[in-house]
Amino acid sequence: MGAQLCSEAKAEAPRVALRFHAEAKGAQVRLDARGCTAHRRATFHDGIVFSQRPVRPGERVVLRVLRQEGGWCGGLRVGFTRLDPARVSAPSLPPFVCPDLEQQSPTWAAVLPDGCALAGDVVSFWVDPRGRLFARVNAGRRLLLRKGVLTGAPLWAVMDVYGTTKAIELLDTTASRFPTPVPTVLSEEAVPGSEATPGEECVICFYHAANTCLVPCGHAHFCSYCAWRVLTDTAKCPVCRWQIEALAVEQGPPALLTGEDS
Structure with missing residues (x-):
């Protein structure tokens, strides 16, 4: 493959924001200038991307699905690899992380269940010290994607912008314990306002202020867009799984939105 494995344990990586590796990427991938957004230009494959630094066991990799594309089957793949992307020859990358890259290298990845990585969804994934690959979508339950990840050497995050997944954005988890993405307009619906102060974040996107109350249950942990x-x-x-009848936006002029307002 033209790639070398990292066989020596390295000192713990500094706590810097995760970015996509600038050089080790699939043939169809284009990155933004900050290395935060990966966009697959064409086809449904050749969308492999890596983190620019190793990820520690238990550390969450957090991303947002920015765009989807119809006409394909399957979507985003996530996982970890012992391949050091700094030593990967980009033209040697296979078209798919599953099963191609897994067969060629110590790589463990999995596809998220159908309907779990839609445009606007925030996906976090991590490997625990026992080698189990977990993921969570928004505020949903923890998903066990696979077992058997070898954690005795440095691991880099690997993602495959595959199939229906067209573009993803890595979110910054270093400024606080919450990710702090650059806000992106994902649909024609109303998008919430400014970045929240620590402790006031929406529990789904972890970025915008929680300014919306669900009616009638009264839970108010969400920004207007996520709500x-x-x-x-x-x-x-x-x-609480209570049926939502309306949304009461607390910020700005009083507003009461229902599903019929769309």
Whole structure:
């Protein structure tokens, strides 16, 4: 493959924000100037990307799905690899992380279940000290994707912008214990305002201020955009599962939104 494995244990990597590795990427991948956004230009494959530094066991890799594309089957793949992307020859990368890269190197990845990585969703994934690969989508339950990840050497995050997943953005978890993405307009629905202060973040996106109350249960842990997505997707409160009848936006002029307002 033209790649070398990292066989020596390295000192713990500094706590710097995760970015996509600038050189080790699939043939169809284009990155933004900051290395935070990966976009697959064409086809449904050749979308492999890596983190620019190793990820410690238990450390969350957090990303947002920015865009989807119809006409394909399957979507985002996530996992970890012992391949040091600094030593990977980009033209040697295979078209798929599963099963191609897994067969060629110590790599462990999995596809997220259908419907779990839609545009606007925040996906976090990590490997625990026992070698189990977990993921969580928004405020949902923890998903066990696979077992058997070898954790005795440095691991880099690997993602495959595959199939219906067209673009993803790595979110910065270093400024606080919450990710702090650059806000991106994901649909024509109303998008919430400014970045929240620590302790006031929406529990779904972890970025915008929690300014919206669900009616009638009264839970108010969500920004207006995420609350609107929950209302239109499931109409059930993520905290108590009570049926949502309306949204009360606390910030700005009083507003009461229902599913019929769309």
